[in-house]
Amino acid sequence: AQKITQTQPGMFVQEKEAVTLDCTYDTSDPSYGLFWYKQPSSGEMIFLIYQGSYDQQNATEGRYSLNFQKARKSANLVISASQLGDSAMYFCAIAPPASKLTFGTGTRLQVTL
Amino acid sequence: DAGVIQSPRHEVTEMGQEVTLRCKPISGHNSLFWYRQTMMRGLELLIYFNNNVPIDDSGMPEDRFSAKMPNASFSTLKIQPSEPRDSAVYFCASRPGGFKETQYFGPGTRLLVL
Numbered sequence: 001a002q003k004i005t006q007t008q009p010g011m012f013v014q015e016k017e018a019v020t021l022d023c024t025y026d027t028s029d030p031s032y033g034l035f036w037y038k039q040p041s042s043g044e045m046i047f048l049i050y051q052g053s054y055d056q057q058n059a060t061e062g063r064y065s066l067n068f069q070k071a072r073k074s075a076n077l078v079i080s081a082s083q084l085g086d087s088a089m090y091f092c093a094i095a096p097p098a099s100k101l102t103f104g105t106g107t108r109l110q111v112t113l
Numbered sequence: 114d115a116g117v118i119q120s121p122r123h124e125v126t127e128m129g130q131e132v133t134l135r136c137k138p139i140s141g142h143n144s145l146f147w148y149r150q151t152m153m154r155g156l157e158l159l160i161y162f163n164n165n166v167p168i169d170d171s172g173m174p175e176d177r178f179s180a181k182m183p184n185a186s187f188s189t190l191k192i193q194p195s196e197p198r199d200s201a202v203y204f205c206a207s208r209p210g211g212f213k214e215t216q217y218f219g220p221g222t223r224l225l226v227l
Binding site: 033035037043044045046047050052091095097098099100101102103104105106 | 144146148156157169202204206208210214216217218220221
């Protein structure tokens with residue numbers, strides 16, 4: 001079984017600043033993937049970034065990076081140079097290979113001027 | 114390239130009616146997932162298919178829910194009879210397969226059962 005914990009229900013960040021969204025996980029699977037998705041107010045689920053459990057380097061995708069600390073079972077999302085369009089719900093998720101995603105409860109990020 | 118396509122985007126129906134949600138995965142993807150999102154339970158898997166075969170349907174709430182994938186390009190999720198507690202956003206997602214793990218979501222179907 002897998003579990004994702006996101007302890008920050010809401011976060012505020014000023015435009016152009018960096019922000020870290022926390023995610024911790026628990027799993028009994030030796031191999032797994034960690035994902036972050038963005039859900040804006042329009043409702044769609046947008047894939048942001050993926051980290052495999054055996055990847056040696058932290059994943060990066062443009063302004064998004066994943067701070068993966070395997071021993072601590074954490075997979076925090078870092079958004080650099082925040083933009084107003086980054087305001088949304090952010091979900092962390094985990095999945096064993098070729099299997100279903102288990103999601104956290106999400107963090108609502110609000111970017112302010 | 115077209116993403117995952119879901120229809121209808123919105124559905125309002127009365128309790129007891131049959132509801133059919135449709136999904137077309139991204140071409141070439143071999144896994145398809147149905148998720149449901151509610152305020153109370155968050156995002157949860159209902160069922161998923163690999164190569165059109167159901168693999169895990171443990172999330173299907175009860176016998177009122179059924180899902181099919183008759184071919185690689187089409188899947189349906191049916192609720193019969195529908196109840197108010199089925200009101201939710203239903204997402205379909207597809208995954209390429211092989212070593213590519215990312216699941217890509219459709220826009221969702223917002224279902225309201227009165």
